[in-house]
Amino acid sequence: MQLNKDHILTENKKVEQHHTDQFNFLSGQLDKQDKDVHTILRKLANFQVAIPSWALGAGGTRFGRFGFFGEPASLEQKIEDVGVLHALTKTAGAISLHIPWDIPQDYNAIKELASANDLVFDAVNSNTFQDQKNAKESYRFGSLSNLNASVREQAVQHNIDVIKIGEKLGSKSLTVWLADGANFAGQRNFQSALTHTENSLKSIYSALPEDWKMFIEYKPYEPNFYSTVIQDWGTSFMLANACGEKAYTLVDLGHHLPNTNIEQIVSTLMLKGKLGGFHFNDSKYGDDDSTVGSVKPYALFLIFNELVYGMENNPQNPDLAWMIDASHNIKDPLEDLLQSLEAIQEAYAKALLVDQEELQAAQSRNDVTLCQEILQNAYRTDVRPLLAQARALSGGAIDPLKSYRSLRIREGLIKERGMNSVATGL
Numbered sequence: 451m452q453l454n455k456d457h458i459l460t461e462n463k464k465v466e467q468h469h470t471d472q473f474n475f476l477s478g479q480l481d482k483q484d485k486d487v488h489t490i491l492r493k494l495a496n497f498q499v500a501i502p503s504w505a506l507g508a509g510g511t512r513f514g515r516f517g518f519f520g521e522p523a524s525l526e527q528k529i530e531d532v533g534v535l536h537a538l539t540k541t542a543g544a545i546s547l548h549i550p551w552d553i554p555q556d557y558n559a560i561k562e563l564a565s566a567n568d569l570v571f572d573a574v575n576s577n578t579f580q581d582q583k584n585a586k587e588s589y590r591f592g593s594l595s596n597l598n599a600s601v602r603e604q605a606v607q608h609n610i611d612v613i614k615i616g617e618k619l620g621s622k623s624l625t626v627w628l629a630d631g632a633n634f635a636g637q638r639n640f641q642s643a644l645t646h647t648e649n650s651l652k653s654i655y656s657a658l659p660e661d662w663k664m665f666i667e668y669k670p671y672e673p674n675f676y677s678t679v680i681q682d683w684g685t686s687f688m689l690a691n692a693c694g695e696k697a698y699t700l701v702d703l704g705h706h707l708p709n710t711n712i713e714q715i716v717s718t719l720m721l722k723g724k725l726g727g728f729h730f731n732d733s734k735y736g737d738d739d740s741t742v743g744s745v746k747p748y749a750l751f752l753i754f755n756e757l758v759y760g761m762e763n764n765p766q767n768p769d770l771a772w773m774i775d776a777s778h779n780i781k782d783p784l785e786d787l788l789q790s791l792e793a794i795q796e797a798y799a800k801a802l803l804v805d806q807e808e809l810q811a812a813q814s815r816n817d818v819t820l821c822q823e824i825l826q827n828a829y830r831t832d833v834r835p836l837l838a839q840a841r842a843l844s845g846g847a848i849d850p851l852k853s854y855r856s857l858r859i860r861e862g863l864i865k866e867r868g869m870n871s872v873a874t875g876l
């Protein structure tokens with residue numbers, strides 16, 4: 451299913467007047483505060499977030515999975531779903547594939563379909579957390595960290611195969627998230643697990659094309675509950691440094707213990723030029739896969755404040771690969787992603803409103819009260835008309851969620867794919 455541009459324009463007509471009134475009011479207010487509305491709109495329009503192929507079907511828990519209706523059953527349909535999101539929001543211009551769930555049959559056809567939907571291929575993701583059919587070795591006791599050299603070799607080779615698939619699609623990065631660890635105290639020797647992991651990552655790194663990056667993701671627990679080999683940003687940072695300059699740390703919001711100061715992690719990594727990728731989601735307890743900004747929106751804003759600071763002040767850090775990493779289990783996945791995209795843009799826009807010079811001046815005077823006021827004034831601004839304006843100017847929907855429902859997109863997908871289609875890989 452491809453969305454007709456005229457349909458979006460017709461939807462926009464219905465809310466145009468209301469939007470224009472709201473935008474004019476906000477932009478008048480921001481003008482008075484000497485904010486450059488045009489620059490903010492341009493930055494919002496340029497901010498593109500990749501959608502992972504696994505977020506398009508309903509996710510499950512270890513207790514069960516409640517499927518949604520009209521899920522994409524093939525890579526082609528996943529690309530079409532991201533195309534719908536991008537047509538409505540103009541901020542989801544990339545798809546991130548997961549191998550082996552999304553291996554293309556016909557590379558040219560897949561590339562054409564992506565470009566017809568105005569999408570590029572973002573980082574490719576390897577999978578050594580599941581055993582694959584007919585695989586010689588099992589990852590039951592780890593992959594890159596395994597005690598057995600032939601298991602490690604299989605896992606390294608898989609990552610190299612993923613790079614080769616990515617190259618054919620025009621991807622420029624590989625994300626390695628390692629599930630390796632221990633479920634029980636005493637199960638593994640920490641030092642041998644880390645040493646094997648470092649050596650395996652170095653082998654993958656040596657197969658990385660010149661213009662590629664490797665992102666090393668970390669996670670404190672789950673699926674291993676006693677320890678994970680790459681448990682935190684420090685371990686990831688150390689491994690990235692050991693691999694070389696094309697290796698970076700990837701921060702996933704859900705991969706921290708409760709109340710971790712993620713904004714400080716982001717800031718430190720950007721100062722050191724080692725923040726490569728960023729995965730959005732939200733959580734109450736752990737890796738909950740909740741909609742971005744639905745539980746801790748102020749924390750998201752504080753993180754964006756550091757990201758914006760880093761993007762402006764840390765040329766040593768490369769452009770970041772942004773991705774939503776969630777797969778919610780009871781909502782319409784596309785509606786959930788529309789809400790997440792909105793929340794990301796909202797936090798970004800608010801961070802762009804922070805007057806960095808004023809903040810720095812207040813910090814240098816140790817005016818703690820004013821520092822807080824500067825952040826909270828930006829946070830309390832309702833920036834949604836800016837987001838809507840940026841979308842409308844790019845040909846997207848003023849109100850993506852409303853348009854999605856009013857255009858009966860899910861009903862169309864169910865008609866096309868059936869009630870019980872199941873997203874591949876989940």
Ligand SMILES: [Mn+2]
Pocket residue numbers: 627667702729775
């Ligand atoms: Mn992630």
